[in-house]
Amino acid sequence: MRDGGAPVSAIEIRGVSKSFGAIRAVDDLTLDVPAGSTYGFIGPNGSGKTTTLRMILNILLPDRGTIAVFGDTSTTARRDRVGYLPEERGLYKRMKLRMLLRYFGRLKGRSGADLDRAIDTWLARLDLERWGDKPIETLSKGMAQKAQFIAAIVGRPELVILDEPFSGLDPVNADVLKDAVLELKKSGATIVFSTHDMGTAEKMCDRIFMIFRGRKVLDGSLDEIQASYGLDTVRVRVAGGAAALAGIAGVEAVNDYGNMQEVRLTGDPHRFLAELAARSDVHYFEIARPSLHDIFVRIARPESALEDRHAVA
Amino acid sequence: MRWPDKLFIVAAAEAAMAIRSKAFIIGMMFVPVMSAASIGLQRISQRQIDSVPRRFAVVDETRTLYEPLAQIAADYNASLTAGRAQPSGAQMLPEQVQAGGRSMDDVRRELVARVRAKQLKAFVEIPADAVLGGAGVRVRYYSPEASDTALPRWIESAVSRAALNERFRTSGVDRTEIMRLTRQLPLVRLDLPSIDARGVVQEAVAIDVVRTFAAPMITMMLLLFVVLSSAPALLNSVLEEKLSRTNEVMLGSVSPFQFMGGKLVGSVAVSLVVAAVYMTAVYFAARTWGYADMVTPRMLVWFVVYGLIGVFLFGAVFISIGAACNDIKDSQTMMMPAMLVVMLPILMWPNILRAPTSAFAVVLSLVPTATPFVMLPLATIPPGPPMWQQAAGVTLSVATTVLFVWAAGRVFRVGLLMQGRSASFRDMMRWVRVG
Numbered sequence: 001m002r003d004g005g006a007p008v009s010a011i012e013i014r015g016v017s018k019s020f021g022a023i024r025a026v027d028d029l030t031l032d033v034p035a036g037s038t039y040g041f042i043g044p045n046g047s048g049k050t051t052t053l054r055m056i057l058n059i060l061l062p063d064r065g066t067i068a069v070f071g072d073t074s075t076t077a078r079r080d081r082v083g084y085l086p087e088e089r090g091l092y093k094r095m096k097l098r099m100l101l102r103y104f105g106r107l108k109g110r111s112g113a114d115l116d117r118a119i120d121t122w123l124a125r126l127d128l129e130r131w132g133d134k135p136i137e138t139l140s141k142g143m144a145q146k147a148q149f150i151a152a153i154v155g156r157p158e159l160v161i162l163d164e165p166f167s168g169l170d171p172v173n174a175d176v177l178k179d180a181v182l183e184l185k186k187s188g189a190t191i192v193f194s195t196h197d198m199g200t201a202e203k204m205c206d207r208i209f210m211i212f213r214g215r216k217v218l219d220g221s222l223d224e225i226q227a228s229y230g231l232d233t234v235r236v237r238v239a240g241g242a243a244a245l246a247g248i249a250g251v252e253a254v255n256d257y258g259n260m261q262e263v264r265l266t267g268d269p270h271r272f273l274a275e276l277a278a279r280s281d282v283h284y285f286e287i288a289r290p291s292l293h294d295i296f297v298r299i300a301r302p303e304s305a306l307e308d309r310h311a312v313a
Numbered sequence: 314m315r316w317p318d319k320l321f322i323v324a325a326a327e328a329a330m331a332i333r334s335k336a337f338i339i340g341m342m343f344v345p346v347m348s349a350a351s352i353g354l355q356r357i358s359q360r361q362i363d364s365v366p367r368r369f370a371v372v373d374e375t376r377t378l379y380e381p382l383a384q385i386a387a388d389y390n391a392s393l394t395a396g397r398a399q400p401s402g403a404q405m406l407p408e409q410v411q412a413g414g415r416s417m418d419d420v421r422r423e424l425v426a427r428v429r430a431k432q433l434k435a436f437v438e439i440p441a442d443a444v445l446g447g448a449g450v451r452v453r454y455y456s457p458e459a460s461d462t463a464l465p466r467w468i469e470s471a472v473s474r475a476a477l478n479e480r481f482r483t484s485g486v487d488r489t490e491i492m493r494l495t496r497q498l499p500l501v502r503l504d505l506p507s508i509d510a511r512g513v514v515q516e517a518v519a520i521d522v523v524r525t526f527a528a529p530m531i532t533m534m535l536l537l538f539v540v541l542s543s544a545p546a547l548l549n550s551v552l553e554e555k556l557s558r559t560n561e562v563m564l565g566s567v568s569p570f571q572f573m574g575g576k577l578v579g580s581v582a583v584s585l586v587v588a589a590v591y592m593t594a595v596y597f598a599a600r601t602w603g604y605a606d607m608v609t610p611r612m613l614v615w616f617v618v619y620g621l622i623g624v625f626l627f628g629a630v631f632i633s634i635g636a637a638c639n640d641i642k643d644s645q646t647m648m649m650p651a652m653l654v655v656m657l658p659i660l661m662w663p664n665i666l667r668a669p670t671s672a673f674a675v676v677l678s679l680v681p682t683a684t685p686f687v688m689l690p691l692a693t694i695p696p697g698p699p700m701w702q703q704a705a706g707v708t709l710s711v712a713t714t715v716l717f718v719w720a721a722g723r724v725f726r727v728g729l730l731m732q733g734r735s736a737s738f739r740d741m742m743r744w745v746r747v748g
Contacts, residue, residue: 059564059730075568084565090558095330106322107566151562161565 009071010035010159010190011056016065018051025051027214028065033192033207035070035158038185040205041194042292044300048214049194050087053161056192057084069159080109083157087164087194089148093137097128097147100136101154108155115154122150126176142173149177153184160184162193166200178204198293208292210299217299226289233294234263236276237284244280248272255294260284262294319567323575328582331546341542341587345594348534362399367464368406370424370436372417375443379409381475389471405467410436424455434458437468444479504695526666528607529690532616533662535591536689539620540655542587543580544627545648550576551635551729552644560729569726577628577718584624588616607693615692618707619685626682626714627655629721633741636721636728643735658686669694679706681713720745 011033018026026048033039043049054060056067058075069078092100098119105115123129126146131139139147145168153160165181166174181204185191195201201208202222210218218225238244242256250267265272269287276282290298331337373379386405393400412420424436435456442450452472454465481488506517554560563572596608630651638644658665658677665674669691678687678698684706691698698706727744728736736744 054561054730057565058568059561079566079568082565084562086558086561086565088558088561090554090560090562092330092559093557094334103322103326104562104566107319148562152565155566 008035009033010037010069011192012066012068012071013052013056014066014068016052016055016062016067018048018055018060018062024214026055026062026211029211029214029216030065031209031216031219033190035190036185036188037206038181038191038193038204040201040208041192041211042196042198042201042208042218042296043194043211047300048211050163052211053084053163053192053194056161057082081158083108083152083155083160085149085152085160085162085165087167089145091136091144091148091151094135096133096135097139098123098132100147101150104151105154108157110155118154118156119150122154125180126150142169145169146173146177149180153180153189157189159190159192162191164195165193166195166197198291198296202292210296212299218295222292225292225295229290229295231269231287231289232265233288233290234265234269234272235284235286235288236261236263236282238276239281239283244276248275255297262291264290264294264298320571320574320578323563323567323572324578324582327550327576327579328586331543331550331579331583332586337542337583341590345591362401363403363463364400366404366406367434367461367467368408368432369434369464369468370410370427371407372410372412372420372424372436372438374441375439375479377444377479378439378472378475379407381478382471383407383409385471385474389467403463405464405471408433421455428455428457434461434464435468437472439472443472443476444483446476446480523602523604524607525694528604529666529693530662531595532612532693533659533686533690535588535595536616536620536623536686537655537659538591539584539588540623540627540685543583544624544631545652546583546631547576547580547628548631548635548638548644548648551632551725552638552641555636555639555729564729569729570722572729573632573722573725574718576632577625580628581621581624584620585617588620592616612693615689619689622707622710622714623685626685626710626717627651629714629717630654633721633724633728636725637731637736637741639732639735647735647738654682655686658683661687662690665691666694669698675702678702679709681710684710 009032011031013029013031016026016029017024029048029052041049041052051060055062056069056078058067058078066073070081072078095103101119101122102115105111105119110118119132120129123132126149128143128146128150131143131147136144136147149162149165152162160181162181165177169177178200181191181193193204205222207221208218208225209216220228236245237260241258242254242261245251245254245261245263250265250272251263252266253264255262255264263272273282273285276285371379371382373382386407390404390406393402393404410420410424424433427433428436435454435458437455438453440450440452443452452469454468456464478488481491502520503517504520507515509515551560554563560572567575592608592613596605599605599608631648634644634647634651638647661677661683665671665677665687668674674687674691675698677683678691679702688698688703688706692703697703724741724744728741
């Protein structure tokens with residue numbers, strides 16, 4: 001648990017469950033988020049991600065189980081050492097930006113010139129310098145989201161929880177925010193963020209946790225997760241497209257990208273290649289591990305939809 | 314970070330947001346400006362003289378009352394202009410109408426036509442037995458102008474006077490002697506005379522209507538303004554945070570109780586600003602009119618104590634409603650009963666003032682939600698409520714305030730993150746029980 005006095009885990013969740021009426025949002029969840037890591041929380045809408053994040057922050061109380069942040073189960077530690085960007089953005093519209101950031105910074109225990117310097121630095125970093133003395137209601141959606149991000153991190157938290165931080169941002173602002181997140185990581189902060197963008201999760205996260213119907217279904221590094229699925233995927237480009245794949249033995253599912261098809265196989269990929277080559281010209285063939293996107297879809301896609309995909313294959 | 318620190322940071326931010334808003338400044342000035350305007354307008358309207366002459370026809374079936382009535386009118390009209398450049402009221406111009414062999418219906422037809430043609434304001438019929446003084450005799454007054462009360466009132470008085478004089482005359486009784494014998498003894502209400510150090514009893518002063526009636530009412534209204542200037546705003550503030558999702562951002566940094574406590578304390582700060590402004594205005598007004606001695610340090614302390622109780626108590630109620638609602642319409646519906654509870658003592662005030670020591674007044678002053686609005690004005694009426702009553706009132710209302718704040722904390726915690734339909738009072742009670 002502890003190494004030389006410093007906690008190894010930024011977050012320790014042990015057997016946590018949470019229900020809303022008859023619906024079990026989180027079911028017997030156990031999870032460790034190592035300190036200093038970037039941890040991606042993925043899962044379909046309504047799977048329990050936000051509930052888990054809210055329980056980590058003590059906004060919601062678990063029905064069962066315990067949560068410790070940096071080894072501390074007290075609520076004070078969680079609120080003082082954690083910065084939070086919620087999925088549903090909300091700021092005091094009539095407050096001026098600089099005043100608002102000072103307010104949130106003070107709530108995290110920072111004050112005075114040190115806080116003002118941090119605010120100036122982040123406003124400059126995210127290109128919001130000119131808007132410091134303007135009310136929040138005058139900011140565009142993208143600017144407000146960047147302002148919300150600064151509000152979450154201006155208290156210099158050791159753990160930053162970002163719920164869908166990049167959603168709704170244009171690519172330029174998404175890059176600015178991504179760089180800011182990486183900078184936080186470099187400064188030693190632990191980053192937890194939820195996302196629906198599997199590409200971002202693959203590229204940015206040291207470890208990925210997937211929750212589905214309240215239960216943990218994936219937890220590990222990308223390599224570990226992909227390795228657990230084996231080399232059961234081939235990517236092909238053939239004359240005739242997806243239609244050329246119909247009826248080939250061992251094809252479990254086909255994800256058709258138009259110019260390329262991603263095929264999940266149960267059989268030997270070399271026999272599949274031979275059969276495919278016999279019926280069509282093969283321009284490209286690659287044996288690969290499944291992408292995070294594919295793994296996500298395999299877990300989360302409803303059975304009915306899976307059957308439709310088989311029908312295509 | 315220490316627990317209260319966050320509460321006070323939230324309180325400071327809430328107070329700053331409220332006090333810096335234009336709505337607050339306008340709202341704070343609205344009440345005194347409107348009150349002053351309303352008093353001013355009433356005074357101006359009272360000074361407006363209704364000088365439109367009232368011409369009316371009199372069908373005198375007694376054949377004896379018209380002449381004295383005309384004389385009373387003449388004396389009255391003369392009094393309107395006596396020593397004045399402008400008449401101080403409307404002239405009364407009676408005009409006798411004789412039937413002259415016509416039926417009463419013919420006479421009425423003619424008079425109705427003249428009233429409709431605006432030649433007359435009204436016409437009256439004095440029955441033949443009016444002088445006899447029998448029961449059930451009525452003077453009939455006809456006019457389409459139901460809102461004109463001055464003319465019928467004057468006619469009623471003048472005809473009665475003329476009829477009385479005629480009755481005394483025909484009975485051979487000296488009216489002046491009767492008046493002397495039946496004159497009532499007036500009573501002058503005096504305060505207790507003060508007794509100086511040498512034991513000499515000083516001249517007592519008459520009871521002042523302003524001190525007795527106006528001061529308690531003004532005190533009650535001031536307290537009401539102070540409470541209403543901040544407590545209901547908490548409902549809007551919480552609801553706005555829910556609708557704009559700011560609540561979740563805040564809950565990432567503060568506990569629900571710190572959040573709610575900060576709002577309440579911020580609200581108290583706003584109330585104190587309002588109270589300071591109002592009390593300053595009241596003090597200068599009182600000094601101008603010679604009542605500065607009424608604004609005592611003791612009264613100010615009671616004002617602050619009851620103001621704090623009122624703001625905390627009703628603030629907790631309004632915060633709970635804000636947390637339980639998810640749209641403005643629902644919040645307004647749920648706000649109604651709470652506002653009625655606030656207004657109840659004001660509605661009951663005339664009965665309390667009539668008998669400040671009655672069981673009704675004492676019981677109402679001990680109902681925790683009414684205590685601030687009843688006990689404070691009662692304290693301005695000498696000798697004020699007894700100490701046991703004030704102590705019981707403060708104890709009960711403080712205990713209720715603590716209970717309400719605790720319950721509001723539980724409602725706030727659950728309600729703040731609740732989306733979808735608004736909660737009912739039953740839901741809120743369940744949250745209070747279960748947490």
